[in-house]
Amino acid sequence: MQDFTDALYTAAALIVHLDPEVREIVTLSLGVSFTASICAFVIGAPFGAALAMYRFWGQGAWIVIANALLGLPPVVVGLVVYLLLSRSGPLGSLGILFTPTAMVIAQTALGIPIVVALVHRMTVDNWATYGNALLVDGASRLRAMIPIMLIGREALLTAFLAAFGRAIAEVGAIIIVGGNIWGYTRTMTTAIALETSKGELSFALALGIVLIILSLAVSALSLIFGRALTAR
């Protein structure tokens, strides 16, 4: 139990003193995961909605793929992004391996299937209810996409949060493409991995507690945001 009480005290001290190193790590974690989940959302949401609204060849396959990729292993995504961005890989000339941008790319790839699958699920139901009415109003399916998403805005928020949760919690992809560089690509999760390997178990756990508190805060904020959206 010693470890857990130590960790709680350390976590409290980290939060109270706003330790500059921890603050930097937290800022990077939030920035990278937030950007990645926005990117995943912007790419994934229209695709998920289209999968429900249009009829096209290979549609079933796309739905199966998106759902299967919910279990995409971060370490595999990390490896693929690493090989693409490596100087000897196809996108090497960009020189973005071991940067926060590389981490955003990897986490975006992890978030897209989540957004696609959840938005598709939501749109299937709403399209059944409102689809005909929206088309009767004279809109094309493309034009109808915005209202159908707005109708499902709470589910969209859930999809965004799920992508964010996946991003902020994962370590396998970003430790490969980011390199866990001190002051540059070190995030909460990679710092926890590092402190564990130094044998600083209670400090690692303290960082874990800070991460959980952050997730709670993000979730609470979006609940408030969601309430504001639905208030009329």
Added chain:
Amino acid sequence: MSDYNREIGFIQRWPQFLRASAIATFVTATALLCGQAGAQEKSIVVASTTSTQDSGLYDYLLPIVKEKTGIGVKVLAQGTGQALDTARRCDADVVFVHAKSAEEKFLAEGYGIRRYPVMYNDFVLIGPKDNPAGVKGKDILTALQMIKAKAAPFISRGDRSGTNIAELALWKNAGIDIGNAKGPWYKEIGQGMGAALNTASASNSYVLSDRGTWLAFQNRGDLAILVEGDKHLFNQYGVMLVNPAKCPSVKKDLGQQFIDWLTSPEGQKIIADYKINGRQLFYPNANDPNA
């Protein structure tokens, strides 16, 4: 139908919502870009080992490098084998590792131009204090033979790191073909030095570690140093610039400047000054031509 009207009512107001979202996105993007801009200073990527990181050397050294040379050093702590591979893919500017044989191979392949010795410390055999295989105080080769004979639990890094390469060479020197001799007692965990020590600590196993990581390690449990001070346990660190002829993206001036500082009297003294609880972790030897 009221539900439908309610939704339509909201949709009519959606431009406001869109504008608010656009502003939020813009602010976030700007903040991130500014954060990125701050990082665009002069910096190099150094592919290095987990032992130098887990021992806390870089936490101590890099702020000093930054202050003295103005170079921001981005360290990838990967283990010697992976670090050299990262450099072979041109993804690092400098390699700072500890396996002379692997480094010489890297040079021979043309990925490096010159290897500079930097410092040394030594490996130590760690094991449970009650020492079930009875190896305490023996020389390392005898100790390994006894561990093998008793099939005492042993944790191997199994990751082609400098320590792993040294461990495999020691088994060979002890006359044991570990590839064939290994059994359930010999566990290759494929992870860094700290992780190997955590595993050994949790399972009361023997493990070969560099002294620096061991001294910095905070989760020792019932482990202690059982074998040390044997000449076979010497552990030399070297640094190399990645060959710009093979990898045009290499920042050769900054990389060389970092190497020059590390091997300068000033850099060497600062390495020697790194201590944990009064114990020196690394011994500079840039002037030893045979190192």
